Amino acid sequence: MIPVLLILRIRSEGGRTVRLWLPLILLWVLLLPIALPVLIVLCLIALARGGNPLRVPVAGWQILRGLRGLVIDIDEPDSTIYLKIV
Amino acid sequence: MNEQRQQILHMLAEGKITAQEADRLLLALQDSSPAGAGAGERPSGSKAAPRYLRVVVDEGEEGGTRVNIRVPLQLIRAGVKLATLLPESARSPVDQALSEAGVPFDLSRIKASEVEELVEFLADLSVDIDDKDESVKVRIFAE
Secondary structure: OOOOEEEEEEEOOOOOEEEEEEEHHHHHHHHHHHHHHHHHHHHHHHHHOOOOOOHHHHHHHHHHHHOOOOEEEEEOOOOEEEEEEO | OOHHHHHHHHHHHOOOOOHHHHHHHHHHHHHHOOOOOOOOOOOOOOOOOOOEEEEEEEOOOOOOOEEEEEEEHHHHHHHHHHHOOOOHHHHHHHHHHHHHOOOOOOHHHOOHHHHHHHHHHHHOOEEEEEEOOOOEEEEEEEO
């Protein structure tokens, strides 16, 4: 299943914290209209370079699916960055 | 002879890895096997397949830097596959840089089965660095 939610928390040096809950599912819906032309262009580029055009969408899809579960949490004394993809 | 051991020897026979690399992999395999099992043997079905690669860095001291990264193995698998799609012009500098860093790796030669092998070996990876002088602990493992 593709990621549906991105949680981002950034605490900057001044102590200011930004919290973001981004519903990726909405982003995918918004990106869908441009995804198809981009995919076609990428396939054509792969074809022109002698590669297998089908591998591009497959690899893209696998990367998208693989993003689910990614956690990056870096905590420094004066700043923090936390990213979680659910 | 267990399956992983056989794979390493097979890769050596095919010339995909050097004798030194095979030696290192066999040693790592031996080290990762549980104490009760024989050399390189792993009890089947005793451990669930790991899904994530974890990198944990802890400076220890109060207010020190802490890093906690969890990367899905699926993402690594897809990333390696994507690397094989790189055009020749982009691949050559990467291969060259890897060679200079002591990793003679040809991205164009990676096959789907080898990617699976790579991730399988990664699942057995466990690196523990405990620097007492700097009070830094680094752990890299699969879970």
